Amino acid sequence: MDDAVPPAAPPQRRARQPRQATTERRAEILRAAAHTFGSKGYKNGSLAEVAEQVGITHAGVLHHFGSKEALLVEVLEYRDKEDVRDLEGQHIPDGIQLFQHLVRTARMNVERRGIVQGYTVLTGESVTEDHPARGWVTNRFTILRGEIQAAIVEVGGGDVPADVAAQAASAIIGVMDGLQVQWLLDDSVDLPAATQFAIEAILTSALLGTGRPHPLR
Amino acid sequence: MDDAVPPAAPPQRRARQPRQATTERRAEILRAAAHTFGSKGYKNGSLAEVAEQVGITHAGVLHHFGSKEALLVEVLEYRDKEDVRDLEGQHIPDGIQLFQHLVRTARMNVERRGIVQGYTVLTGESVTEDHPARGWVTNRFTILRGEIQAAIVEVGGGDVPADVAAQAASAIIGVMDGLQVQWLLDDSVDLPAATQFAIEAILTSALLGTGRPHPLR
DNA sequence: CGGCAGTTACTGACAAGTCAGTAAGTTAGA
């Protein structure tokens, strides 16, 4: 390759860029879409409802995102970026701190019912055939399981067998999600308390035999 | 008017009963609907698709059930009855047998992916506003929690505090549901093993301090 | 036991609505 020439002179003519306010506009639409898909589901939430929240028509939304499915994909990416930004400054928790972080998240979630509902509805929907969010949800689970499994092994000082750590990791994610569903349907379920109880229980069992004391209390 | 005649002669005329084959016909439709709502969700599954499976038109389905929502309700009731029939002969498990039953269910579920998917999709959908299955799902959770909580107290010989038993009961249901979602999305999740591991872990923690040995192994 | 009244179990057509997506025209900002 010839690297001597300056990188490809801009064949750009004039104002080919989006306007300045457009970035924020798109973000507005993404937040509206997250809200709609969250409360009604992806299939059942309409572009018109999303558009109305930002004061435009559904065709305006399609101008920005091309299709409903593309909008969903960007919503999911947007949420990922937000999650990362929330953790900015803080180092990514690992080891025992990860579990403390999970319990803290459950406590926070009680104050963000809408977000929890969105996650729950979308996750449930994603197991249907050819759902556009299926890949995203599956990937999310895979990453999360990996992180939690690694944290379990780390806390156990390497003495926890891989398959036990894997089962415990799945179980921790499962119990968090499953408790959220019950809590959404019935406020009498104590989401933070049950989450903490279950995580401690699963962690204790996974570490049993390593001779280490329980690290959460 | 001549009121001398005996009070309102039976207005019953003739054949008022459904035909013989109708019961089985309705059951066929219910099974088809369970399949469709299970794989596509209630909102996204159409009457036409249900009808096609039994070789009639969507109007025929509506003839039998009146509305889509009424069909869903009957599907749920039908499934309940089937569940009960499955347990027939066997006494309803309680105490430690309930937990063995739950683990056995997880093992069986690996062979009934469709049913698990139906349960998962419908449960996720039900947390949306005004969903027609919401009451059914909520009620199901309430009953299940009560049974599991009672079993925990029983196994613990009455030494387990009510709130601990309640949290453990929620957690056990939650982990079963949550693991099913992960398993549906990713076969590499070992549903039976992780379920058994988590139930044992949660049960152990709940019984801790009662001085009883772990009852599952 | 034959026939007919009344009902069931549908079909096919249609109503009324929602939906995503397209195309063409308008406005306003860089």
Added chain:
DNA sequence: TCTAACTTACTGACTTGTCAGTAACTGCCG
């Protein structure tokens, strides 16, 4: 001036639900 950012108007595909009509079945009357 050029074009991004819309709107309006529309299409076609689907939805559930209604309705009138029809064939077939059921049970009673004579």
